Amino acid sequence: MSGRLYALGIGPGASDLLTVRAARILGSLDVLYAPAGRKGGDSLALSIVREYLGAQTEIRCTHFPMSADNDEKSAVWDEVAAALVAETEAGKQVGFITLGDAMLFSTWVFLLQRIGRPDWLEIVPGVTSFAAIAARSQMPLAMEQQSLAVVSCTAPEEEICRALANHQSLVLMKVYGRFARIKALLAEAGLLECALMMSEATLPGEQCWRQLGELADDQPLPYFSTILVNKGVRV
Amino acid sequence: MSGRLYALGIGPGASDLLTVRAARILGSLDVLYAPAGRKGGDSLALSIVREYLGAQTEIRCTHFPMSADNDEKSAVWDEVAAALVAETEAGKQVGFITLGDAMLFSTWVFLLQRIGRPDWLEIVPGVTSFAAIAARSQMPLAMEQQSLAVVSCTAPEEEICRALANHQSLVLMKVYGRFARIKALLAEAGLLECALMMSEATLPGEQCWRQLGELADDQPLPYFSTILVNKGVRV
Numbered sequence: 001m002s003g004r005l006y007a008l009g010i011g012p013g014a015s016d017l018l019t020v021r022a023a024r025i026l027g028s029l030d031v032l033y034a035p036a037g038r039k040g041g042d043s044l045a046l047s048i049v050r051e052y053l054g055a056q057t058e059i060r061c062t063h064f065p066m067s068a069d070n071d072e073k074s075a076v077w078d079e080v081a082a083a084l085v086a087e088t089e090a091g092k093q094v095g096f097i098t099l100g101d102a103m104l105f106s107t108w109v110f111l112l113q114r115i116g117r118p119d120w121l122e123i124v125p126g127v128t129s130f131a132a133i134a135a136r137s138q139m140p141l142a143m144e145q146q147s148l149a150v151v152s153c154t155a156p157e158e159e160i161c162r163a164l165a166n167h168q169s170l171v172l173m174k175v176y177g178r179f180a181r182i183k184a185l186l187a188e189a190g191l192l193e194c195a196l197m198m199s200e201a202t203l204p205g206e207q208c209w210r211q212l213g214e215l216a217d218d219q220p221l222p223y224f225s226t227i228l229v230n231k232g233v234r235v
Numbered sequence: 236m237s238g239r240l241y242a243l244g245i246g247p248g249a250s251d252l253l254t255v256r257a258a259r260i261l262g263s264l265d266v267l268y269a270p271a272g273r274k275g276g277d278s279l280a281l282s283i284v285r286e287y288l289g290a291q292t293e294i295r296c297t298h299f300p301m302s303a304d305n306d307e308k309s310a311v312w313d314e315v316a317a318a319l320v321a322e323t324e325a326g327k328q329v330g331f332i333t334l335g336d337a338m339l340f341s342t343w344v345f346l347l348q349r350i351g352r353p354d355w356l357e358i359v360p361g362v363t364s365f366a367a368i369a370a371r372s373q374m375p376l377a378m379e380q381q382s383l384a385v386v387s388c389t390a391p392e393e394e395i396c397r398a399l400a401n402h403q404s405l406v407l408m409k410v411y412g413r414f415a416r417i418k419a420l421l422a423e424a425g426l427l428e429c430a431l432m433m434s435e436a437t438l439p440g441e442q443c444w445r446q447l448g449e450l451a452d453d454q455p456l457p458y459f460s461t462i463l464v465n466k467g468v469r470v
Contacts, residue, residue: 020250131337
């Protein structure tokens with residue numbers, strides 16, 4: 001059998017929110033690469049998929065540094081991309097898992113840039129965190145002629161403000177450590193009452209806040225916290 | 236057993252790109268509501284989920300008119316929402332399926348607005364068409380500090396132009412019938428070489444065009460055609 005590499009979006013958190021295709025592929029892998037938050041630390045992604053893995057699957061946890069040092073990050077991406085290629089070319093069924101979807105705010109894309117588009121690569125899309133948050137909070141995203149912007153709170157402030165002005169509906173990712181500033185921007189735009197925040201959607205620790213104006217600026221937040229805005233909704 | 240209503244995002248097209256949760260729920264339904272493109276016509280959504288249905292499931296195909304007459308559309312939404320509520324309150328397990336994700340450009344949201352947020356409602360998120368297109372075409376969406384805009388080509392032209400100017404990456408939905416105009420806007424923005432178009436992603440009729448500048452303005456397109464733009468990519 002010739003080797004294949006699968007980049008698998010595994011969805012927002014609950015194990016049954018990955019696709020039937022991803023579940024089937026996970027059961028057939030020789031090797032699984034799972035990103036870990038810290039060196040030697042647990043992998044949330046691995047805990048999501050563990051029930052689907054076959055007994056034969058070797059697991060390799062890979063730590064991607066959050067460092068601001070681009071050379072350090074680049075060296076790790078080079079190394080992991082080379083390992084994925086080598087194992088696939090050796091004839092193995094290789095998987096790389098990524099939270100949410102594989103092509104949106106995902107480390108996988110840095111690996112893809114290094115691997116190119118070989119025939120033996122298949123990317124399997126996944127449910128994004130914001131689709132899960134919209135479903136769990138019952139807050140609609142865009143409809144009909146409306147538009148949706150998905151913005152990282154690490155973006156320059158003027159970009160966030162422009163997106164708040166221009167779109168009916170917004171997803172503000174990576175709120176962690178930036179809540180006070182984002183809350184102020186939402187207040188300036190008159191949008192605090194059209195916004196909600198959710199952490200760890202579909203996981204046991206899921207939390208939802210619907211009155212962002214009443215939250216303290218230093219409200220402790222989990223790392224995976226996202227704000228949804230829909231100008232047509234009063235939460 | 237008390238009744239429950241499930242709004243199920245069933246993903247972009249391939250039957251194995253719905254979630255494990257949606258597949259399990261589909262097997263337990265007493266009644267399934269499936270949207271149909273034409274009155275008495277086939278339902279693409281139904282064909283995607285058919286293999287997961289139990290023998291006991293009654294199927295009700297529902298036609299939502301594409302009419303510009305808002306009263307006519309509103310009357311259908313009222314009627315379907317009332318039917319969903321009545322069957323659920325009668326103790327049945329009721330499903331409503333929707334292509335892609337349930338909360339983004341989905342008829343389901345019009346029903347949700349009429350049903351409210353009862354305890355017996357569960358919304359199950361799905362893989363969006365654009366995540367599938369990104370995966371199939373291997374074209375990344377946004378990364379790190381970048382932003383993504385999801386825009387309907389039915390939106391006013393100045394909104395489309397503003398989104399093209401402001402975002403790193405874009406999804407242009409509902410290209411059908413508007414390709415010549417969108418191609419001209421992409422050319423004006425200098426983005427034709429950063430764009431690709433895909434139709435019927437993950438279905439047997441999937442097509443991908445990577446040289447949009449070379450396509451005729453009157454290129455025949457399937458109804459489900461979407462353009463992806465990423466300013467960091469040359470296709």
